[in-house]
Structures are given as structure tokens and as C-alpha cells.
Amino acid sequence: MEIDELTLRNIVREEMKSALKEVGLHDDDAGADVRDLRVLLRDWRETKRTIWIMVARWGTMIVLGIISLGAWTKINGGGGGN
Numbered sequence: 001m002e003i004d005e006l007t008l009r010n011i012v013r014e015e016m017k018s019a020l021k022e023v024g025l026h027d028d029d030a031g032a033d034v035r036d037l038r039v040l041l042r043d044w045r046e047t048k049r050t051i052w053i054m055v056a057r058w059g060t061m062i063v064l065g066i067i068s069l070g071a072w073t074k075i076n077g078g079g080g081g082n
Contacts, residue, residue, distance in 0.1 A: 020026045
């Protein structure tokens with residue numbers, strides 16, 4: 001069975017329309033919907049990046065705080081009643 005190019009194009013076009021309809025991108029607002037999804041995805045990625053930066057900063061602050069507390073305790077004799 002051999003299908004000519006025009007028939008194949010029509011089959012593909014109809015399948016594409018069906019797939020777009022299944023995901024809700026079949027109307028005139030589909031372009032705006034895709035742009036909104038791209039913005040949402042970009043913002044989500046930026047938010048994840050920002051969260052990891054904050055976690056790293058807080059972790060650094062905690063480690064430096066512990067080191068500072070240890071140094072302060074060592075300098076002040078450890079509070080052992082000296």
C-alpha cells in the first residue's frame with residue numbers, strides 16, 4: 001500500500017489538529033497560551049534557581065555562625081569558670 005504525499009500531508013494535518021485539541025491548544029488563543037506556558041516555565045526555573053541560592057547562602061551563614069561561636073567560646077575560655 002502506497003500513500004501519495006498529499007494524502008500523507010492531510011493525514012498528518014488531521015492528527016496534529018486532533019493532538020492540539022486534546023491538550024486544549026486548538027483555538028485562536030493557542031499562541032497566547034503557549035507564550036503563557038513559556039513564561040510560566042521560565043519563572044518556575046528562575047524561582048528554583050533563586051531558592052537554591054538562598055539555601056546555599058543560609059547554609060553558609062549557619063556554618064560561619066557555628067565557626068564564630070566556636071571561636072568566641074575558645075577565646076572566652078569556654079565558660080568553664082576560669
